[in-house]
Amino acid sequence: PGAHSRHRPPATIRVWVPHLHKVWRPTLREYTLRVMSAGAAPAYLPDASLRVMALVVSQYAWYEALHPSEEKRSPRAGCWDIKNGGAEGQYVWPYGGLRPYTKRQEAAVDEVLGWTLWKPRDGRHWFFRPGWRDGYGGRCGTAIDRWHIPEDEVTDCAKRGWSWQRIVRAYLGPVKLEAPR
Numbered sequence: 001p002g003a004h005s006r007h008r009p010p011a012t013i014r015v016w017v018p019h020l021h022k023v024w025r026p027t028l029r030e031y032t033l034r035v036m037s038a039g040a041a042p043a044y045l046p047d048a049s050l051r052v053m054a055l056v057v058s059q060y061a062w063y064e065a066l067h068p069s070e071e072k073r074s075p076r077a078g079c080w081d082i083k084n085g086g087a088e089g090q091y092v093w094p095y096g097g098l099r100p101y102t103k104r105q106e107a108a109v110d111e112v113l114g115w116t117l118w119k120p121r122d123g124r125h126w127f128f129r130p131g132w133r134d135g136y137g138g139r140c141g142t143a144i145d146r147w148h149i150p151e152d153e154v155t156d157c158a159k160r161g162w163s164w165q166r167i168v169r170a171y172l173g174p175v176k177l178e179a180p181r
Contacts, residue, residue, distance in 0.1 A: 029058075
């Protein structure tokens with residue numbers, strides 16, 4: 001749905017909701033907020049944690065919208081970018097309905113929406129799909145793999161006073177952070 005740019009986020013994304021047999025078309029902002037409120041970034045986390053998760057969730061969805069495939073098709077629902085639950089892991093539309101989000105989560109999303117992450121390769125940078133992991137009570141800096149954000153560790157780093165940019169660079173680096181154009 002108009003997601004053909006790596007420099008401008010898609011207006012909407014398509015989320016297949018299997019238990020409703022439909023495709024939901026939220027804005028990227030709404031999708032990111034719903035993933036956060038579904039448990040990826042609860043409102044009680046430090047601001048830097050919320051911003052890191054907002055950035056990673058939105059870029060993940062943006063990347064998926066840029067990469068259509070035949071596997072992202074359902075006879076009943078049509079084409080989609082992200083499946084609710086499954087490999088993506090977040091039930092943004094749980095069986096009980098959408099969960100509310102808070103002003104703190106909104107502020108975090110609004111600050112980072114449109115920022116992009118770029119990995120170096122062969123003298124150039126490429127737009128990549130970051131991942132995240134459930135937390136296991138880890139300490140800041142112990143599970144760096146350059147591709148994933150471990151939720152509990154990010155929170156520990158934020159509690160130590162790290163900015164969201166420092167956390168992103170530490171966990172996903174080498175990485176170029178680019179502000180919205």
